Amino acid sequence: MSDLIRRDPRREWIIRNRLHPQHQDMLAELGGGAQTSEWMGPHGVMRKNPHAVGFTGPNGIRRIDRSGAQQAAQAPGRSAETKDARQRITIDTPDFMVAVVPDMVGGRLSAHDRDLLGLARQLADADPSQPGAVLAVVFGEHKETAFDEAGIDRLLHVEGERFSGYLPELKVATLQGVEREIAPRYWLLPDSNLGGGELGRRLAARLGERPAAQVWQVETASDSPTGWRCTARGAAGRDDITRALPRVVLALAECADPVSETRHACDPVTLAQGLPDILGRIEDLGEVAVDPASVALAEAEFILSAGNGVKEWDSYHHAAEVLGATKGASRVAVDDGYMPRDRQVGATGTWVSARVYVAVGISGAIQHLQGIQSCDKVVAINLDEGCDMVKRADLAVIGDASAVLAALVKRVEQYRFEQQENRDAA
């Protein structure tokens, strides 16, 4: 159907005129075939059908929405189109550039990267008479599609076979090339342990600039030579150092608000001189498989955690080995002596940050739930459907823990076997 709104003046007139013989039919049509809830009776009295009012909610309870949102939805053709109201901004001739090198964890802009781009926008847009442009330098393959929404005016995408793996020297040489050609006024990098902090320090040392590390606040200052002042954490987080904003800034997460109200051009940029070809003194031999049991609980990626509901401990340990998961435990399991104290998850034990947390037979005491606050996906295997862990979980399986674990082990072993066969065939 076309999105154009076709008006029928005669129909509108009939709908306004409640004495018109076709008034009821037209109203019914307007309601999208639904029952009309109000009409004029034969004696000129308004009649109402309360059963036709409202809609049935998700729990099977009738809901009446008086905000007007529901009526708008009932009237076809009148629904507000979801139009992108964000302003589109193009900066053709910027006075200066602010370069950002995002971490791109997993090929996407992280929240930290977005905060940093927000900070870059602050620096670039401070003086409307001299607009700056934000340049993002992205290395290697990426999966990001919303660079424009993050506030990027220019995008330098450095790709190629050579840019996969750990290549700090090549990256710094490339950034040096950017410095020579584009000469950004500021370099912003995330002060993270995912590569940004290291790259930023290398770049600062190469450019001979004294960087500000662990910056968490940037504000305008008339007395500073750059017009900006930054506050950075020093002395392992005990001190705040306030100083003029240097050219190379390593900022912490939440240093500024991410861009949300504007969209930017995100024009591709290339380097005229091409990419540098340097002889690396650091050779990447690839990632090493680590024993999940040796990984500290706080930084483990995948945790299989056991609680009071686990009765067959041998099968639990076997399952953790097969899945390649780090073992965790609730306080009860530790107190009963089934697991060591350093494996305890929760407020009194370790605060974990796993991406996937599988809770086997853990009902979810509040202390335990606090400890798993920052986990992305929580899977619960439990007998009790009403327990707090099931409410918290993204996926809950109600059943006997040992039976489900045994089935899971079988499934994973089958998957491993298939993979092995595929590898052998290839």
Add this chain to the structure above:
Amino acid sequence: MPHDVSNRAKSATPDGLNVAVLVSIGRHPLTARTRRADQDARAVEMALTLEGASVSLLHAGQHEREHEEALRGYLGMGIDSVNLIQQRPQADVVPALADALREGAPQLVLTGTRAETHEASGVLPYLLAEALGWPIITGLAAVEKVEQGMATVLQALPRGKRRRLRIRLPAIATVDTSAPAARQSAFGPAKRGALEPLDATSEVDEALAAWQVQPARKRPKRLKIVKSSSARDRFKAAAAKADGGGGQTLSDVTPEQGAEAIFKLLKEEGVLR
């Protein structure tokens, strides 16, 4: 002189690895007492566990009583002496350290990622690497082997992962908290060990004078701001429970069906290797 020290170390073990560890004065996070810095102590521990390595410790700073206590913490790990490059307070230690390393010519320089006092920006190892022209790696977790001027090392990544790297020596490596914990410092060796003061030119870091340093303020918590034109939407967002559930619950399923669902989730998240 660092020159003499390194020569002595070389003559003692002609084929052994010559390792220099840069140590700093730490501060206890709770009591604020001076101590050996945690990451630097881990670097010393790593150097001591290297087979056949001769270890020399370097510290650039002042010869004060308070600092001496902290430096003796390193000596108590089983080190005979610390070379103390005398610097004025507020001095830029990079040139002095670079000179000392150039003279001592160690094959491997270990240090903590970040200091525990003053600016603590963690840039010093990079500046040294740039000044000396040596490669630098971060997050050293283990040294696997050293042969023919190349070292094969393990680098610690977030989430307990490890990466194997091969670097050309001489090189600088920083150690963070993912390295093995440092051994205890023993009282007797700490008292017996010697601090060998070395004189060096000290350049005052002038930029520091323009900075304001104050105790860290608490960072403001970011508010969840809902940008919506409709008051109803804003109210709904403000009144919504933080954890709305939205999880999937499988009841009355066979263990196999439940296991299949969990397996699917694990595979989607990419945690099955």
